[in-house]
Amino acid sequence: xxxxxxxxxxxxxxxxxxxxxxxxxxxxxxxxxxxxxxxxxxxxxxxxxxxxxxxxxxxxxxxxxxxxxxxxxxxxxxxxxxxxxxxxxxxxxxxxxxxxxxxxxxxxxxxxxxxxxxxxxxxxxxxxxxxxxxxxxxxxxx
Numbered sequence: 001x002x003x004x005x006x007x008x009x010x011x012x013x014x015x016x017x018x019x020x021x022x023x024x025x026x027x028x029x030x031x032x033x034x035x036x037x038x039x040x041x042x043x044x045x046x047x048x049x050x051x052x053x054x055x056x057x058x059x060x061x062x063x064x065x066x067x068x069x070x071x072x073x074x075x076x077x078x079x080x081x082x083x084x085x086x087x088x089x090x091x092x093x094x095x096x097x098x099x100x101x102x103x104x105x106x107x108x109x110x111x112x113x114x115x116x117x118x119x120x121x122x123x124x125x126x127x128x129x130x131x132x133x134x135x136x137x138x139x140x141x142x
Contacts, residue, residue, distance in 0.1 A: 014075055014115060025113055027075050031068030034082050034120075037108035038071070041100040043092030045128035047071065049085050080115040087126040098122040 014025040038047060047070030072083040082105055088097045102120040109117050 014077070014080075014113060016114075025075075027073050028068060030073045030075055030080055030082075030109060030113055030115070031071040033108050033112050034073065034084065034105045035067045035069065035071045037104040038084050038086065038101045039067075041097060041104050043089050043097040043100065044086055045089045046087040047085060048087075049125045075115065078116060079118045080109055080113070081119045081121075082109065082117060083121045083123070085123045085125050087128050088124050090127045090129045094124050094127075098124070 014023075014030075016023045035047060038044060049070070070085040074081045084101055084105065086097065086101065088094055101122050105120045106117045109115055
């Protein structure tokens with residue numbers, strides 16, 4: 001009875017019924033998995049746009065990181081579509097970053113959740129350009 005209630009209150013989540021019970025995977029879990037995969041791609045500096053990054057910076061200060069930041073998913077019964085907003089590192093070619101994100105997200109979501117990923121849309125919202133000041137500050141702190 002409790003799992004039936006949970007299934008009804010969770011919108012857009014993956015629900016699978018087996019002879020031994022029901023498995024429910026919430027959209028936020030799919031977002032986290034996609035976010036972790038995208039962050040591991042070479043050339044990704046951060047995820048999210050301006051407002052999401054500002055809120056994320058506050059979360060980091062208090063020690064609570066949102067792994068789904070910059071990720072939006074639509075989850076059906078057997079398929080998922082993922083939107084990723086990213087800040088890329090300069091001078092990494094943006095098409096390589098986007099291709100890497102697509103591959104990593106598809107592999108992670110399909111492998112860990114069992115959903116077919118129909119599309120991964122990547123939006124590059126900014127490019128991070130390291131400056132000489134960034135290197136000097138980090139060297140001074142060490």
